[in-house]
Amino acid sequence: xxxxxxxxxxxxxxxxxxxxxxxxxxxxxxxxxxxxxxxxxxxxxxxxxxxxxxxxxxxxxxxxxxxxxxxxxxxxxxxxxxxxxxxxxxxxxxxxxxxxxxxxxxxxxxxxxxxxxxxxxxxxxxxxxxxxxxxxxxxxxxxxxxxxxxxxxxxxxxxxxxxxxxxxxxxxxxxxxxxxxxxxxxxxxxxxxxxxxxxxxxxxxxxxxxxxxxxxxxxxxxxxxxxxxxxxxxxxxxxxxxxxxxxxxxxxxxxxxxxxxxxxxxxxxxxxxxxxxxxxxxxxxxxxxxxxxxxxxxxxxxxxxxxxxxxxxxxxxxxxxxxxxxxxxxxxxxxxxxxxxxxxxxxxxxxxxxxxxxxxxxxxxxxxxxxxxxxxxxxxxxxxxxxxxxxxxxxxxxxxxxxxxxxxxxxxxxxxxxxxxxxxxxxxxxxxxxxxxxxxxxxxxxxxxxxxxxxxxxxxxxxxxxxxxxxxxxxxxxxxxxxxxxxxxxxxxxxxxxx
Amino acid sequence: xxxxxxxxxxxxxxxxxxxxxxxxxxxxxxxxxxxxxxxxxxxxxxxxxxxxxxxxxxxxxxxxxxxxxxxxxxxxxxxxxxxxxxxxxxxxxxxxxxxxxxxxxxxxxxxxxxxxxxxxxxxxxxxxxxxxxxxxxxxxxxxxxxxxxxxxxxxxxxxxxxxxxxxxxxxxxxxxxxxxxxxxxxxxxxxxxxxxxxxxxxxxxxxxxxxxxxxxxxxxxxxxxxxxxxxxxxxxxxxxxxxxxxxxxxxxxxxxxxxxxxxxxxxxxxxxxxxxxxxxxxxxxxxxxxxxxxxxxxxxxxxxxxxxxxxxxxxxxxxxxxxxxxxxxxxxxxxxxxxxxxxxxxxxx
Numbered sequence: 001x002x003x004x005x006x007x008x009x010x011x012x013x014x015x016x017x018x019x020x021x022x023x024x025x026x027x028x029x030x031x032x033x034x035x036x037x038x039x040x041x042x043x044x045x046x047x048x049x050x051x052x053x054x055x056x057x058x059x060x061x062x063x064x065x066x067x068x069x070x071x072x073x074x075x076x077x078x079x080x081x082x083x084x085x086x087x088x089x090x091x092x093x094x095x096x097x098x099x100x101x102x103x104x105x106x107x108x109x110x111x112x113x114x115x116x117x118x119x120x121x122x123x124x125x126x127x128x129x130x131x132x133x134x135x136x137x138x139x140x141x142x143x144x145x146x147x148x149x150x151x152x153x154x155x156x157x158x159x160x161x162x163x164x165x166x167x168x169x170x171x172x173x174x175x176x177x178x179x180x181x182x183x184x185x186x187x188x189x190x191x192x193x194x195x196x197x198x199x200x201x202x203x204x205x206x207x208x209x210x211x212x213x214x215x216x217x218x219x220x221x222x223x224x225x226x227x228x229x230x231x232x233x234x235x236x237x238x239x240x241x242x243x244x245x246x247x248x249x250x251x252x253x254x255x256x257x258x259x260x261x262x263x264x265x266x267x268x269x270x271x272x273x274x275x276x277x278x279x280x281x282x283x284x285x286x287x288x289x290x291x292x293x294x295x296x297x298x299x300x301x302x303x304x305x306x307x308x309x310x311x312x313x314x315x316x317x318x319x320x321x322x323x324x325x326x327x328x329x330x331x332x333x334x335x336x337x338x339x340x341x342x343x344x345x346x347x348x349x350x351x352x353x354x355x356x357x358x359x360x361x362x363x364x365x366x367x368x369x370x371x372x373x374x375x376x377x378x379x380x381x382x383x384x385x386x387x388x389x390x391x392x393x394x395x396x397x398x399x400x401x402x403x404x405x406x407x408x409x410x411x412x413x414x415x416x417x418x419x420x421x422x423x424x425x426x427x428x429x430x431x432x433x434x435x436x437x438x439x440x441x442x443x444x445x446x447x448x449x450x451x452x453x454x455x456x457x458x459x460x461x462x463x464x465x466x467x468x469x470x471x472x473x474x475x476x477x478x479x480x481x482x483x484x485x486x487x488x489x490x491x492x493x494x495x496x497x498x499x
Numbered sequence: 500x501x502x503x504x505x506x507x508x509x510x511x512x513x514x515x516x517x518x519x520x521x522x523x524x525x526x527x528x529x530x531x532x533x534x535x536x537x538x539x540x541x542x543x544x545x546x547x548x549x550x551x552x553x554x555x556x557x558x559x560x561x562x563x564x565x566x567x568x569x570x571x572x573x574x575x576x577x578x579x580x581x582x583x584x585x586x587x588x589x590x591x592x593x594x595x596x597x598x599x600x601x602x603x604x605x606x607x608x609x610x611x612x613x614x615x616x617x618x619x620x621x622x623x624x625x626x627x628x629x630x631x632x633x634x635x636x637x638x639x640x641x642x643x644x645x646x647x648x649x650x651x652x653x654x655x656x657x658x659x660x661x662x663x664x665x666x667x668x669x670x671x672x673x674x675x676x677x678x679x680x681x682x683x684x685x686x687x688x689x690x691x692x693x694x695x696x697x698x699x700x701x702x703x704x705x706x707x708x709x710x711x712x713x714x715x716x717x718x719x720x721x722x723x724x725x726x727x728x729x730x731x732x733x734x735x736x737x738x739x740x741x742x743x744x745x746x747x748x749x750x751x752x753x754x755x756x757x758x759x760x761x762x763x764x765x766x767x768x769x770x771x772x773x774x775x776x777x778x779x780x781x782x783x784x785x786x787x788x789x790x791x792x793x794x795x796x797x798x799x800x801x802x803x804x805x806x807x808x809x810x811x812x813x814x815x816x817x818x819x820x821x822x823x824x825x826x827x828x829x830x831x832x833x834x835x836x837x838x839x840x841x842x843x844x845x846x847x848x
Binding site for chain 2: 302304323324325327328329334336341342343344345346347348352356357359360363366367368370410414
């Protein structure tokens with residue numbers, strides 16, 4: 001049957017207790033097409049892809065692959081049928097090497113039946129080679145950077161000679177350069193007739209790589225369009241159901257003595273002579289490529305990592321934060337990069353997580369005053385507009401944006417003077433992103449000094465008063481976003497001279 | 500990797516399970532329901548089960564593991580484990596006995612010669628200081644475990660395994676492998692006394708349980724225990740003194756194992772260096788049956804108390820059925836696995 005669609009999902013529905021995740025969703029993907037899937041967190045993208053990949057079972061609807069009705073009882077069945085899904089959460093075994101991960105369960109054998117390690121290594125290197133990244137395929141992947149792990153996961157997904165490949169937010173931790181290479185590989189696959197479903201929160205990527213785009217909202221399809229027929233703001237409007245105005249409505253901060261001043265902060269092999277200052281009410285952005293030392297700077301400032309030399313001056317007094325606890329008492333807080341691993345106790349409630357930093361203040365003789373804890377949490381939830389069913393909801397059940405707000409709430413409760421935000425909007429949907437940006441501005445408006453780290457250039461340009469660019473552990477340049485262009489900043493981060 | 504995805508799908512079937520309110524009720528109270536069922540079944544099996552004497556006997560036998568498992572619960576909640584409790588339990592008896600005899604009884608056999616045959620002892624040191632000293636040593640042993648786990652960054656399993664062997668060795672060394680007979684009235688009351696029909700160890704177990712429950716539920720420290728067990732790194736980055744929390748839980752475990760050992764000394768009338776062999780296994784089993792997650796962050800004191808009672812109940816009913824001790828052990832092991840299996844089957848997310 002000559003069907004131009006390699007994959008058709010028709011009238012797919014799926015409910016979880018109390019939540020209708022998908023309702024009558026249809027999605028058709030052509031051979032050799034890069035089909036983008038966009039929608040806010042909770043719109044149903046990941047659920048739809050998990051159904052396609054056999055991880056979830058649908059309540060109703062059909063999946064047709066090459067016109068044939070398929071049922072995938074488990075991920076293995078989907079993989080065998082030619083559907084390779086790269087999930088958002090990295091599905092690598094941290095103790096195994098890149099090679100072992102890629103060939104897990106389908107090892108290349110010698111005639112004797114043992115694993116042919118040499119050929120596997122060669123194959124693995126061949127798969128990773130197009131990314132142009134140095135990856136040691138023989139060491140356990142936990143020793144590699146997150147970006148390298150992501151590349152291995154992508155290489156693995158690509159290696160299945162699938163008819164349909166799903167990439168769920170692969171760009172979250174890739175550098176601009178690596179992403180470019182991924183796009184080239186995707187185009188190559190496209191020419192071979194492979195269909196790719198691409199999910200991303202970064203809309204500019206969709207216009208760069210996509211052929212068609214399907215917008216999901218609240219578990220329903222808003223529509224499928226050719227990418228050339230829509231604009232970014234069209235997509236945002238369809239995703240949110242309202243107009244979003246990207247504005248930089250900053251109130252001018254008061255000049256004066258800096259709240260935080262850092263002089264020649266160094267840590268061998270990681271940071272070299274980093275000096276910066278932040279005024280009260282000022283938002284200083286830190287941009288740089290992966291490995292530029294941004295997170296390391298943040299960790300050194302709160303005493304999570306030791307520094308070898310340099311001084312930190314807070315409100316005119318020299319301080320030496322020896323641990324995050326000490327830094328917190330001094331008035332420096334960190335919203336870490338990896339929300340789930342470093343920011344939250346996922347199995348605890350919203351009330352507990354949002355007051356984690358001030359339990360001692362909410363107690364008398366070591367006994368927590370449950371009422372004031374509840375009241376404090378309630379106030380935070382209201383002020384930050386965190387959407388929760390109740391304060392006792394576990395944070396693991398919240399969307400990314402709401403989780404991030406809980407982390408923010410925890411630090412705002414401490415009345416800290418300096419707040420460092422490392423990738424505050426990673427993996428957060430468009431609507432929540434706008435809200436978090438507004439929150440960051442409001443926090444600065446209270447006179448706190450903010451250091452915001454982001455890999456997203458447009459975000460950091462929009463939100464910072466001043467922008468510091470880091471490269472290889474030291475400061476490569478400083479910009480005022482209003483007076484510069486994205487190209488200049490990026491060139492500085494990459495160490496390229498622009499005429 | 501594959502198995503992880505598969506488990507994801509089975510988790511979903513659970514979410515989609517339309518049992519509604521009944522299912523939620525079962526999930527929340529299954530431990531108590533099963534325990535209730537076990538009690539009823541025991542009553543049906545043996546007419547002697549529901550006698551005051553038997554119930555008190557059951558509670559008394561459960562109280563030693565019960566106390567030790569309370570400390571174990573604190574440790575497991577932080578994501579750790581304490582294998583040294585059985586050895587500490589034995590060492591505590593030996594210590595208190597030697598303190599009461601005076602440190603040098605071994606070198607002055609004429610001091611102890613008189614009480615070889617009797618349980619009576621004319622103490623050299625007054626009771627309370629010796630008790631506090633013994634508990635202090637137990638605390639110190641736990642504290643050392645905690646320091647090695649946190650400051651030296653060693654895996655709890657390894658540290659407490661080493662401690663288990665070393666402390667047991669201390670108990671043997673000090674006694675040269677022989678029991679130390681003779682205890683004072685006070686110690687005997689602690690281990691063998693009764694208030695009304697209630698044995699004193701049971702009373703102490705109940706009081707300590709209530710105290711632990713309060714600490715875990717309402718104190719800052721208790722919340723920190725859950726936070727550190729749920730996500731140590733995130734807690735530390737949020738300004739929680741996670742090392743201190745973890746050192747304290749091992750200290751608590753050491754103190755409670757010591758307290759249980761003191762009570763056992765009172766009950767037996769002699770300090771036996773072989774006492775409490777395999778007790779760490781029972782204490783861990785009690786916590787796990789009670790729903791405490793070995794990966795930390797989830798569990799409760801109430802669950803552990805029920806867990807210890809389930810273990811006691813199994814022994815009790817097998818005794819009443821006159822099952823010989825060796826097959827009893829087989830049955831007990833299988834029942835532990837079954838109990839945890841039942842917990843795990845519905846706790847998976």
